[in-house]
Amino acid sequence: MGDALRQLPPLIASHIMLAAAAMGLALLIGVPLGLASARRPRLAAVALGLAGLVQTIPGLALLALFYPLLLAFSALIGGGLPALGFLPALLALTLYALLPILRNVVAGLQGIDPAVLQAADAVGMTPGQRLRLVEAPLAAPVAMAGIRTAAVWTIGAATLATTVGYPSLGNPIFAGLQIERWDLVLAGCLAAAALALVTDALLGLIERGIGRRRRLFTLTGISLLILGLLLACLPLLRAPQRSVTIGAKNFSEQYILARLIGGRLEQAGYRVTYREGLGSAVAFRALQSGDIDVYVEYSGTLWADTMRRTDTPPRDVMLDGIGKWMAAGPKTALVGPLGFENAYALAVRPDSGLTTVADLARKAPDLTLGADLEFLDRPEWRAIREAYGLHFRATRAYSPTFMYRALRSGQADAISAFSSDGRIAADHLTILADPKGAIPHYDAILLVSPTRARDVRFLAALRPLVNGISVENMRAANYSVDRDTGKQTPEAAARWLDARVRGSR
Amino acid sequence: MSTEALAYEQVSRRYAGVSAVDYVSLKVAQGSFVALVGASGSGKSTLLRLANRLDVPDTGRVLIDGQDVAHLDPIALRRGIGYVFQNIGLFPHLNVAENIGIIPRLAGRDAVDVGAALERVGLSPDLATRLPSQLSGGQQQRVGIARALAGEGKLLLMDEPFGALDPVTRDTLGQTVRRLHDDLALTTILVTHDMAEALLLADRIVVMAQGRVVADATPREMLGGMAGAEADALVAVPREQARKLDKLAHG
Numbered sequence: 134m135g136d137a138l139r140q141l142p143p144l145i146a147s148h149i150m151l152a153a154a155a156m157g158l159a160l161l162i163g164v165p166l167g168l169a170s171a172r173r174p175r176l177a178a179v180a181l182g183l184a185g186l187v188q189t190i191p192g193l194a195l196l197a198l199f200y201p202l203l204l205a206f207s208a209l210i211g212g213g214l215p216a217l218g219f220l221p222a223l224l225a226l227t228l229y230a231l232l233p234i235l236r237n238v239v240a241g242l243q244g245i246d247p248a249v250l251q252a253a254d255a256v257g258m259t260p261g262q263r264l265r266l267v268e269a270p271l272a273a274p275v276a277m278a279g280i281r282t283a284a285v286w287t288i289g290a291a292t293l294a295t296t297v298g299y300p301s302l303g304n305p306i307f308a309g310l311q312i313e314r315w316d317l318v319l320a321g322c323l324a325a326a327a328l329a330l331v332t333d334a335l336l337g338l339i340e341r342g343i344g345r346r347r348r349l350f351t352l353t354g355i356s357l358l359i360l361g362l363l364l365a366c367l368p369l370l371r372a373p374q375r376s377v378t379i380g381a382k383n384f385s386e387q388y389i390l391a392r393l394i395g396g397r398l399e400q401a402g403y404r405v406t407y408r409e410g411l412g413s414a415v416a417f418r419a420l421q422s423g424d425i426d427v428y429v430e431y432s433g434t435l436w437a438d439t440m441r442r443t444d445t446p447p448r449d450v451m452l453d454g455i456g457k458w459m460a461a462g463p464k465t466a467l468v469g470p471l472g473f474e475n476a477y478a479l480a481v482r483p484d485s486g487l488t489t490v491a492d493l494a495r496k497a498p499d500l501t502l503g504a505d506l507e508f509l510d511r512p513e514w515r516a517i518r519e520a521y522g523l524h525f526r527a528t529r530a531y532s533p534t535f536m537y538r539a540l541r542s543g544q545a546d547a548i549s550a551f552s553s554d555g556r557i558a559a560d561h562l563t564i565l566a567d568p569k570g571a572i573p574h575y576d577a578i579l580l581v582s583p584t585r586a587r588d589v590r591f592l593a594a595l596r597p598l599v600n601g602i603s604v605e606n607m608r609a610a611n612y613s614v615d616r617d618t619g620k621q622t623p624e625a626a627a628r629w630l631d632a633r634v635r636g637s638r
Numbered sequence: 639m640s641t642e643a644l645a646y647e648q649v650s651r652r653y654a655g656v657s658a659v660d661y662v663s664l665k666v667a668q669g670s671f672v673a674l675v676g677a678s679g680s681g682k683s684t685l686l687r688l689a690n691r692l693d694v695p696d697t698g699r700v701l702i703d704g705q706d707v708a709h710l711d712p713i714a715l716r717r718g719i720g721y722v723f724q725n726i727g728l729f730p731h732l733n734v735a736e737n738i739g740i741i742p743r744l745a746g747r748d749a750v751d752v753g754a755a756l757e758r759v760g761l762s763p764d765l766a767t768r769l770p771s772q773l774s775g776g777q778q779q780r781v782g783i784a785r786a787l788a789g790e791g792k793l794l795l796m797d798e799p800f801g802a803l804d805p806v807t808r809d810t811l812g813q814t815v816r817r818l819h820d821d822l823a824l825t826t827i828l829v830t831h832d833m834a835e836a837l838l839l840a841d842r843i844v845v846m847a848q849g850r851v852v853a854d855a856t857p858r859e860m861l862g863g864m865a866g867a868e869a870d871a872l873v874a875v876p877r878e879q880a881r882k883l884d885k886l887a888h889g
Contacts, residue, residue, distance in 0.1 A: 252727025254692060256741050256785065257717035266740075270731050346731065 141305070141324055148301040149328065149365035151219065152291045155226035156284055163231050167238025167276070168264070177239055184232035192290045195225045196297050200415055204422065217408070217415070217424035222294035222301075229290055230283040237279025241272030270343065277340035281333055288329040292321065297415070298380070298408035298424060302328075307410040311384050314620060331361070376404035377591070380419055380428035383410045385614045385623065386475060386553060386607065390429045390577070392627035394595065398427075401594035414438070421463045423582045427595065431475055433575040437512070445516060448574045455578070466586035468579040469599030472635070473553055473607045476575035477513045480550040480562040482540060489566040493547060494521040502528045503536045503545030513572055514549070520571035553577075553604055555612020577602070601634040641704040643668045643793055643825035644689055649698035650849075651684055658684040660849035661698070666827065668792075671819050673836035674829045675872060676846035682829045685846070686795050689827070690719045702793065717741050720786030720794040720824075724801040726778050728770035734781050735766040741789040750788045759784045760814050776807035783815065787822070794819070794826045800835070812839050834876035837861065845869050 170177035187195070199221035207214035214220070245268060253263045295303030302325040309317030335354045342350030377398060381391035388409060395405040408425050417439055419425045432451050436442050440458055456467045481487050487496070502525040508514055509528060517523060525547075531539055537556050539545040550557055552564060552575075579598060585591045610630045613621040621629070644666040651659040659681045666672050674682040687693040688700050691712040700707045707715060728737050735752040736743075742750050753763035759780040770778055779799060786794060796815070800808040816839050819826045830836055836843050837857045845853035845868050853860075853869035860873050 246725075246727070246730070248723070248725030248727035249729060250727075251692070251723065251725070252729070255690065255716055255721040255723070255727070256789070257713045257715070257744055259713055262744060267729060 141302075141320060144300055144302050144304055144321075145324055145328065146365045146367070147299070148288075148291055148294075148325070149362065151222055151226065151294055151299060151301060152284070152288045152328075153362055153365075154219075155223050155230055155287050155291070156280075158223065158227040159230035159234055159283060159287075160280070162227070163234035164238055164276075167235050168242065170235070171239050171242035180235060181232070181239070184228075184235050187228045188232045192225070192229065192293050193296060195228065196221060196293050197412065197415070199225050200297060200418070204418065207422075215424060216422055217298045217419045219299050221297045222291070222299045226287050226290055226294070230287045233279040233282040233286070234276075235279075237282075238272065238276045240279075241275030242268060244275060245271045274340055274344040277336065277343060281336045281340065284332050284336055285329045288325060288332060292325055295410045296412060298378075298411055298419060300406075300408075304409060307383060308388060308623075311388070311410075313615070313617070314622075332358070335361075376406050377426040377585070378406050378408055378424070380411050380416050380425035381407065381409040382416055382428075383412070386577075386611050387429060388623035389610050389614060389626045389630060390471070392624050393631050394427060394429075394579075394598070396627060396631055397594050397598065398591070401590060403591070403594075417463075417465075417580075420465050420580055420582050423584055425582065426585045426591075427579065427581045429471065429577050430580050431575040432470070432578050433476065433573040435578075437573065443512075445570065445573045447570060448576060451574055452576065452578070459580075464583040464586065466581050466583075466592075468581055468592060468595050471577040471579060471598055471602045472600040473577055473602055473604035474575050475551050475553040475577055475607075477508065477511070477572055478550050478552040478567075479517070479547050479565045480540070480557060481547050481565060483561045483563055485546070485563065487563065487565060489568055490517065490521050490523075490571075491568060493565055494523050497523050497525050497547075500525055500546035501544070503539045503548040504528060504530050505533055505536055505549055506530050508549040516571045516573070517567075520569045553607045553611060555608045555610070555615050558605065558608040559612050559616070577607075598634060602630065603633075603635070606630055606633045641668075642666055642701070643670075643703065644827070645701040645704075646685070646688070647699045647701065649685075649688060649695045649700060651681075651688065651693060651695050657681075657849045659688070659695070662846075662849070662851055663698075664844065664851060664854075666825060668825055669823055671816070671826045671839065671841045672828070673840035673843045674827060674846060675831065675833055675836045675843055677831065680846040681849040682846045683797050686797050686827060686829050689793075689795055690716045690721055692716075692721075717745050717789050718791040718793075720783075720789060720791050721797075722779070722782050722786045722795070722799045723797040724799065726782045726802075728778055728781060728785070730770055732770075733766070734768050734770070734773070737770065737781055738784045738788050740785060745789075755784045755788055756781075758787070758818065760810075776803055776811060779803065779811060780814070783818070787818065792822075792824055794824045796826065796828045798829055798831070800830075800832075808835070815839070833872045834879075837873070837876065843869075845872060 166180055170180050200216055203214055203216035203221055207216055249267060249271070253267045258266065291301050292303030292306055294301040295307050302321045304321070305317040306321035309315060309321065335358050339351050339354035342348065342354060379391045379395050381387040391407055391409060395407065398405050411419060416428055417430060417435065420428060432455060435455055436451055446454065452470060459465050459467055479490055479493060481493070487493050509530060529545060536548050537560060540548045541560060550562065550564070557564065579595055581591070610626040613626045613629065614623055642665045646662050646664045648661050648663055649659055650657060650661045662685060674685065676682050684693060688695050689702065689707070691707055729740070738752050738755050739750050742748065752766045756763050756765060761777060761780050765773065765777065770781070773781065800811055803811065812835060815826070818824065828840060837860065840857065842856055843860055844851055847868055853865040855865035855869065859865055860869050863870055
């Protein structure tokens with residue numbers, strides 16, 4: 134837990150910055166819009182309807198949607214707009230916070246006794262005086278309740294900003310979920326919850342101060358909020374001005390490799406930040422736009438998903454094709470393969486006596502295949518089945534952990550594994566060879582952004598990693614992070630792996 | 639020629655095609671206490687609201703001290719006219735003193751003597767720090783009147799100010815208003831649908847029906863049956879009640 138706690142302060146700081154900025158922007162939009170809507174029923178219906186519609190989009194999806202939107206908009210205005218990180222998170226959270234603010238400002242204003250408003254006019258208030266002296270203070274308690282709701286939502290939802298590469302308290306949560314480090318998950322959740330509770334209490338103090346005409350309450354609440362915000366900003370003052378950003382998708386191997394790359398780059402004199410937990414579709418586009426400088430991709434993913442190729446060429450042909458495609462189009466660069474694959478593979482128990490998929494095909498009618506939840510629907514399965522004429526007696530789908538247990542206990546005779554999964558080594562499983570080359574290659578490949586493609590020092594720091602990592606070492610590193618007992622941190626696994634990079638030290 | 643405190647010249651006001659005020663001409667002399675009487679929807683409240691530009695006429699002119707209100711700044715105009723209405727409309731988040739002091743505060747003038755303002759309307763100065771919700775209905779309306787008078791205008795417009803109060807409170811508050819009218823040399827227009835109240839408080843009674851003035855006379859003339867059929871019908875109610883009460887008392 135101590136390790137988990139040490140990571141928190143800078144994350145809390147950036148989390149608060151994001152939530153505060155989103156709340157500020159939402160107030161800047163929501164309050165005037167609420168004022169305008171309160172006396173215009175049609176505008177109120179449209180504004181509340183739209184804000185309500187936004188609310189029905191799941192937070193994760195809303196954040197993800199801003200990525201292509203911002204990319205397209207950036208292209209429209211000639212580039213320069215960051216599509217990853219702070220901006221999409223800010224916009225999504227602002228939209229999210231809008232509904233409770235808008236709704237309660239409108240409700241607060243509409244709830245004012247018409248006689249009071251008539252009196253305000255009759256004593257000769259200007260519209261500005263009426264707003265400041267009568268409408269604002271009377272609507273404030275209801276409006277503040279909405280602002281409190283919005284603040285609590287925003288602080289909670291800001292954890293999702295991690296998925297678009299903005300560091301938040303979601304970092305330990307998402308990383309912890311992936312590598313089953315519950316102390317990290319707990320640290321992130323508790324910190325976010327504490328932040329929300331404290332903010333809610335301070336806003337509640339302000340609300341009571343306004344409602345009961347206790348200026349002391351209001352001023353205390355406001356001062357403490359500002360103080361907290363300033364304290365949160367302190368760590369950012371010392372943040373590096375120029376640094377490189379390493380991307381990672383959302384599983385253990387990616388976390389470990391990101392730290393390995395980070396260590397090498399730090400030794401080469403770079404300041405390093407990490408954007409972890411990126412969605413698979415987001416990562417390459419982030420590299421293309423320079424939001425991240427380097428990350429590890431898998432050749433088959435790029436080949437099929439990004440390049441939209443449907444053929445299954447041999448390894449070298451695929452790598453060559455990727456290199457040429459990148460040079461021609463996205464201007465990113467392929468530094469090289471790391472030396473192992475994380476491909477779909479069929480694995481069997483060590484005592485099965487099988488060595489190739491062709492061996493398996495002969496016995497398959499008597500055997501049961503255990504697969505992960507998506508394998509049976511994937512083109513890889515179709516390719517293997519057709520190439521070898523595989524017909525199992527039965528196929529069953531499991532979540533990964535149970536799939537390995539099913540193989541161990543004999544409920545399944547062959548499973549769909551990932552070739553770099555640590556459990557293959559731990560269970561001494563046999564990976565069946567694919568003599569017909571039916572399974573697409575998923576070589577781990579090191580990709581760099583267009584800018585870094587011309588950065589000689591940067592490339593020199595990474596080149597030793599090319600073909601430097603054996604699949605056995607990667608499996609062992611993955612297992613040290615994934616196993617149930619005696620877990621290592623990705624940092625520790627990365628250090629271990631770094632010492633075993635072929636040809637180093 | 640003396641200028642009237644308030645004058646309407648061929649004033650009309652329609653809402654969605656229906657006439658609320660239908661070409662009314664009326665002159666109110668300085669210092670007079672005029673009761674505007676009529677059934678609901680007869681246009682008496684609208685006529686009142688045209689005076690301080692809470693409403694705007696479709697045709698005609700409204701003059702205050704000889705000046706067309708359409709050419710006056712509505713904000714300054716309202717600060718100089720006392721306006722009291724049935725729903726009172728005290729600012730619930732301001733205490734009694736702040737409510738009474740609102741017009742001088744808005745106008746940037748010196749603060750009023752709240753104690754004196756409260757005593758003038760028959761309230762204890764101790765109430766100054768109370769919130770409106772801590773007062774009875776009658777006390778609230780007295781604060782409402784004090785607030786209206788704090789603008790130091792000489793014209794006081796009252797739109798059914800006693801409508802929501804119990805009979806005893808109505809009566810004492812009515813007497814307070816009449817006393818203030820005399821002491822401060824005000825010009826007062828009182829909208830009411832209670833003919834007895836009008837007869838007892840006002841110097842002059844204007845009866846309205848369907849947006850028009852149908853009778854305009856002193857209380858004595860009204861009681862004498864010299865003000866026309868509509869006026870007679872309205873006067874008949876309290877007269878009949880008084881006769882029955884008298885009969886009840888004396889057998």
